Amino acid sequence: MEFRQALEKTLEKLMEEDQKICILDADLSKPNGTAPLYQKFPDRCFDVGIQEANMIGVAAGLAAYGFKPIALSFAPFATRRVCDQIAVSVSYAKQNVKIIGTDPGITAELNGGTHMSFEDIAVLRSIPDMTIYDAVDANQLAQALPQIMAYEKCVYIRMPRKLSYSVFDDQYQFKLFKADVITKGNDITLLASGIMVYEALKAVQILQEANISVELISVNTIKPLDEETILQSVKKTNHVVTCENHNVIGGLYSAVCELLSSKYPVKVDAIGIKDRFGQVGKYDDLLKEYQLTKDDICQAVKNNLNK
Amino acid sequence: MDMQKIAKEIRGLTLRCVASVGQGHLGGSMSIVDVLTVLYYKQMNVDVKNPKMIARDRLVLSKGHAGPALYATLCHKGYISLEELLTLNKFKTNLPSHCDMNKTPGIDMTTGSLGQGISCAVGMAIASKLAKDQAYIYCIIGDGESQEGQVWEASMYASQKQLDNFILFLDNNNMQIDNYTSKINSLINPKLKWESFGFFVQSIDGNNIEEIDQAITKAKQNKGCPSMIILNTIKGKGVSFIEEAGVSNHSMPITTEQLAKALEELK
Numbered sequence: 001m002e003f004r005q006a007l008e009k010t011l012e013k014l015m016e017e018d019q020k021i022c023i024l025d026a027d028l029s030k031p032n033g034t035a036p037l038y039q040k041f042p043d044r045c046f047d048v049g050i051q052e053a054n055m056i057g058v059a060a061g062l063a064a065y066g067f068k069p070i071a072l073s074f075a076p077f078a079t080r081r082v083c084d085q086i087a088v089s090v091s092y093a094k095q096n097v098k099i100i101g102t103d104p105g106i107t108a109e110l111n112g113g114t115h116m117s118f119e120d121i122a123v124l125r126s127i128p129d130m131t132i133y134d135a136v137d138a139n140q141l142a143q144a145l146p147q148i149m150a151y152e153k154c155v156y157i158r159m160p161r162k163l164s165y166s167v168f169d170d171q172y173q174f175k176l177f178k179a180d181v182i183t184k185g186n187d188i189t190l191l192a193s194g195i196m197v198y199e200a201l202k203a204v205q206i207l208q209e210a211n212i213s214v215e216l217i218s219v220n221t222i223k224p225l226d227e228e229t230i231l232q233s234v235k236k237t238n239h240v241v242t243c244e245n246h247n248v249i250g251g252l253y254s255a256v257c258e259l260l261s262s263k264y265p266v267k268v269d270a271i272g273i274k275d276r277f278g279q280v281g282k283y284d285d286l287l288k289e290y291q292l293t294k295d296d297i298c299q300a301v302k303n304n305l306n307k
Numbered sequence: 308m309d310m311q312k313i314a315k316e317i318r319g320l321t322l323r324c325v326a327s328v329g330q331g332h333l334g335g336s337m338s339i340v341d342v343l344t345v346l347y348y349k350q351m352n353v354d355v356k357n358p359k360m361i362a363r364d365r366l367v368l369s370k371g372h373a374g375p376a377l378y379a380t381l382c383h384k385g386y387i388s389l390e391e392l393l394t395l396n397k398f399k400t401n402l403p404s405h406c407d408m409n410k411t412p413g414i415d416m417t418t419g420s421l422g423q424g425i426s427c428a429v430g431m432a433i434a435s436k437l438a439k440d441q442a443y444i445y446c447i448i449g450d451g452e453s454q455e456g457q458v459w460e461a462s463m464y465a466s467q468k469q470l471d472n473f474i475l476f477l478d479n480n481n482m483q484i485d486n487y488t489s490k491i492n493s494l495i496n497p498k499l500k501w502e503s504f505g506f507f508v509q510s511i512d513g514n515n516i517e518e519i520d521q522a523i524t525k526a527k528q529n530k531g532c533p534s535m536i537i538l539n540t541i542k543g544k545g546v547s548f549i550e551e552a553g554v555s556n557h558s559m560p561i562t563t564e565q566l567a568k569a570l571e572e573l574k
Binding site for chain 1: 384407408409415416417422423424425426427428429430431432433434435437438456459460461463464467492569
């Protein structure tokens with residue numbers, strides 16, 4: 001199932017159960033998959049048109065009245081474009097607004113550099129009280145949304161629209177703010193977020209054949225970090241590589257380094273965007289261009305282990 | 308009720324509030340005292356004993372730097388004590404220079420980053436329609452603030468949603484920090500602008516209590532579109548030395564001697 005299908009199905013259920021939930025779009029309800037909700041809940045869906053700043057403000061106003069708004073746009077326009085609106089009208093004002101940024105990083109594909117957010121996490125991570133969730137697959141997203149809606153503070157949800165791979169099976173149970181240990185291992189801790197969990201999982205299988213035992217952890221919330229799970233693993237392996245679909249400045253790598261530098265200093269290597277802008281390209285081409293492939297991950301792991 | 312007298316008293320409290328810290332946004336505070344007086348003493352459905360009353364009318368002071376005038380009004384009304392009014396901008400105060408809904412009883416929205424409050428007010432007006440609570444949502448923006456694009460985004464959408472429970476005021480005092488608004492980036496003709504955005508627009512003497520009262524009553528009777536009341540005001544209204552400071556009165560010092568003289572002038 002595509003991420004956006006899971007989004008629409010889950011939101012439909014949540015909106016049926018909770019009359020306070022509202023949807024706000026900025027002329028992207030069709031691409032983002034919320035358009036069918038306008039038929040089912042015409043009173044609680046608002047397409048403000050192409051005005052993201054106003055969308056965030058209107059959401060804050062609805063929240064101040066006790067409603068539970070969810071504002072959506074492509075990731076760069078839901079974050080860097082409206083950073084001050086989120087900082088002041090939402091976070092500083094303590095308003096319960098949920099923000100969904102779709103097609104983060106390379107998943108923007110053919111929309112190219114203007115639409116390719118490698119900085120959305122960095123922009124929002126320094127705002128106090130902000131939670132940042134990078135969705136790993138559709139199954140996880142469907143489980144995460146009800147928990148996020150039950151949490152009465154601002155959460156930024158980062159999700160691709162069209163990808164449909166699976167990382168987690170039917171037995172999987174998501175717990176907000178908890179990281180998931182996907183494979184147990186002793187040699188190195190691989191910390192991945194969002195779509196990079198899927199790539200990292202492929203790398204783990206290759207590394208196993210080379211007798212490298214990898215503990216792969218899906219870091220679901222980049223903020224707050226599940227410090228306990230991460231520290232427990234790193235204290236065991238003493239080696240760390242992070243993998244993210246985001247600039248290595250300000251994202252998962254930064255967050256992990258901030259944690260480990262004070263609590264358990266070890267060398268940390270990064271797979272991620274090395275301070276570059278985006279560009280047009282198909283998913284697989286962009287993985288290669290920004291050195292995010294399973295082979296790049298394997299090499300980074302070996303380098304970190306001096307193998 | 309003598310609203311002229313109340314407005315003078317609120318002006319006096321505004322001065323005392325700012326004088327307690329020695330400097331502040333006097334000009335744009337004094338210019339909106341008359342509309343605040345009419346709102347809180349005549350037009351708004353609010354309950355001082357229950358500042359968070361459901362279905363109350365709300366005011367978003369989008370030009371959040373005029374907080375001292377609103378604090379003075381809330382103090383006069385009984386939301387906050389005189390003692391607290393004199394804590395403006397003191398460390399750990401509940402009265403920061405820009406309005407904070409989480410600190411001050413009676414403040415309906417946190418504002419200060421210009422252009423944002425109007426969107427929040429539009430969101431509240433939509434919420435009120437959803438809740439079917441018959442509330443009016445008032446919002447005050449500045450003419451300088453209207454240089455922010457978000458003001459126009461919000462105005463478009465208020466009109467699109469036919470928010471006749473949304474009453475917007477423009478504090479049209481023709482001044483901003485750097486110069487006269489007309490010399491920096493002019494609204495030229497705000498009446499035409501908001502009319503073309505689909506608002507029911509009235510342009511009045513914004514320092515005239517009766518005109519303000521009548522305009523709000525008329526705006527409440529208007530159906531099917533939002534209202535704009537252009538308040539043609541004098542920045543610093545009511546005290547000669549502040550009015551005479553002109554553009555410099557956006558944020559200016561006030562000494563104990565000046566306060567005493569100003570309070571005398573307001574008698």
